[in-house]
Amino acid sequence: MGGDSKYLGLWYVAPYVIGLLLFTAFPFVASFYLSFTDYDLLSKPEWTGLDNYKKLFTRDRTFDKSLKVTLTYVFMTVPLKLAFALFIAVILNYRLRAIGLFRTAFYVPSILGGSIAIAVLWRYIFADTGLVNMMLEGLGFEAVNWFGDPENALFTISLLRCWQFGSAMVIFLAALQSVDKSLYEAASIDGANKWQLFRYITLPLITPVIFFNLIMQTVQAFQEFNGPYIITEGGPLKSTYLLPLYIYDKAFKSFDMGYASAIAWVLFVIIMVLTSIAFWSSKKWVYYAGDKRS
């Protein structure tokens, strides 16, 4: 708007800039610094160079385990959740009656899913004599040791995240509904079957949303805390001891701030590398309609 000072806009974004510097930029730099120190809150941080990282990668068996568990969790949960969200969104996208009702039913768990109450519920329904096992036995199957067995525990935790597929689904559904219907008609006349319609029209057109969901879900899955903290407390045998739990324990139970920062940075770098790979590869598979590319 013409006559205003060119700094006027800066005044409006000033709260953000202050918040950014204080609560994001400064902590970001500080945590990098802390990761090279030994800091127990009582005395000043003591520079130890690469010691924390050396210890992490050579002597810390807990870190090895935790890293493995985290990667397994993310690579198991994210594809499962997204595939399921897309599958249900595709079905909902047929002109069905009561679409609103279904959408609500599928979405409610995403709203509540992160809460402690739901983690509590998860403990109860997957307990040895919990709801799921009672149902399995009622149907003539054997009860499963969902949390007690290190083989199963991580899977049970990741089910909790998959149960919250609703928010990804709503985003998929919005994208599906915006696909131009005339494309389908044209392709049908040319003799394309339903699978081909999906594979060659729908899927390419919604790749931007797949990409968005993939990035967001991956970043979040790496930071899962509530589920394993409440449900299994990282156990049994550390089979659900995700890195955020390890960081929390190191920082706020042992007050080993330097070491905890180093773990956080390793986690951060892993997330960044994976996101960068996704961004880099997106040029090859994400479709942007002509002028929308920006």
Next chain:
Amino acid sequence: MTAIPQISADTLANMEKQRRRARVSSTFRYSLLIIVGLIMVYPLVWMFGASFKTNAEIFSSPSFWPKEPTVQGYIDGWQTSTPYTFAKFFGNSMLIIIPKMIGTAISCTLVAYGFARFDFPFKKIIFSTVIATLLLPNVVTRIPQYLLFRDIGWLDSFLPLWVPSALAGDAFFVFMLIQFLRAIPRDMEEAARVDGANTLQTLIYIVVPMLMPALISVCLFQFMWTMNDFLGPLIYLSSVENYPISLALKLSIDTTEAFAWNQILAMSCLALAPSLFVFFMAQKYFIEGISTGGVKG
């Protein structure tokens, strides 16, 4: 002449076949959706039912219907094992949520307006930090944030839980409002400026009313996420008198789970009630918000 009726008979048969196939597949779709819907919702229904069960019954039947309904779980659970009742913890949650919601709404509106309607030095760089923050995992900033709040003496208070948000710290909301503002035509704002309104007046009287649906979405999401937030309070709050619901629930698990599952389920239901209520009151804002900005969760 003779060929034509034959073709249409074929076509008719074909159409009939297609219609039948359509009916079969739509039956299949509905059944699938209903089954998935039940799987999604039954745990919640079961939880609600089980909160009225006696302790002995909770782990004895998969049915959600209590045989001898009792509200004992609610009565005992409400008292908690602390000197406070759950009312205190609900109150604490509100003392965090309300300033956080108001602060978020105001700061994010100002910032989004700044980005969407003005050119200023370093705009590109500053805006790129919004996107970067969107993707930045909190885990990497959490420890120094804690140290910062410790040094300024904010530990065991609600301030660390809402002040960052009141400075537009939730990049997601800023981003969502910018997207929304970009889609609103500027004619009305320009007219107001011509009539002599300054930018702040234009914002308050012209932009904010149009932005209302998006602002409601922002407040609702902030409400839900803050209700669900556990790690923040866990790190910053140490005395029980400051506990919000999430921590109080964890505390009651630690102290009473060995013997009183119905209390815990009852309090879990109460803990979910505000979010559910808000969600059903304002469903359409959620769906709209999520589709314009994309969302975490």
